[in-house]
């Protein structure tokens with residue numbers, strides 16, 4: 001039996017346009033399960049403008065920054081911690097390219113292709129790297145004990161190694 005690859009965490013958002021539609025939201029949770037992501041934590045929240053500007057600070061000054069913050073404060077949305085081997089890369093691959101109109105041409109089976117509306121209202125977010133995921137998990141889930149989770153991963157891999 002090959003050793004079990006280590007699990008990884010990523011921060012996923014189901015943005016307000018999607019969360020407002022309970023049928024589409026249920027379908028997305030089914031996609032998450034079908035793609036074998038484990039939901040380690042989840043919350044539904046409503047952002048202030050300050051929250052949105054803090055999270056998307058890297059885009060301050062870009063032409064779409066105001067409309068992005070307006071979109072992200074337009075309603076409640078889901079924040080999830082997803083766990084899977086290669087969770088960061090797999091979730092980014094599942095949601096697809098940033099712009100849904102292009103995704104519908106280049107990546108038609110991705111979630112942004114299926115559910116995204118426009119370049120700004122693209123319905124999903126996924127952390128883009130290990131450090132980003134750590135920061136974004138801390139941003140949404142300050143109560144989540146990431147160090148403890150990492151210790152548990154080390155223990156799990158030791159146990160599975162000794163079983164080999």
Ligand SMILES: Nc1nc2c(ncn2[C@H]2C[C@H](O)[C@@H](COP(=O)(O)OP(=O)(O)OP(=O)(O)O)O2)c(=O)[nH]1
Nearest residue numbers: 062063064067068071099101117118119120121122
């Ligand atoms: N470089 C640049 N691109 C722009 C500007 N304004 C709009 N665009 C781009 C953004 C989108 O990729 C595309 C369509 O713009 P829209 O105003 O329809 O924005 P978007 O598609 O994000 O729709 P939405 O804001 O959700 O209503 O054109 C701009 O001032 N500079």
Ligand SMILES: Nc1ncnc2c1ncn2[C@@H]1O[C@H](COP(=O)(O)OP(=O)(O)O)[C@@H](O)[C@H]1O
Nearest residue numbers: 059064068097098119120121122124125126128
């Ligand atoms: N050219 C654009 N026009 C409108 N909105 C954009 C554009 N580029 C990015 N955005 C919005 O800003 C968010 C963050 O952008 P970025 O980090 O580049 O993409 P991603 O969310 O795929 O990592 C995007 O999810 C989208 O909502």
Ligand SMILES: [Mg+2]
Nearest residue numbers: 125126127128
């Ligand atoms: Mg990004």
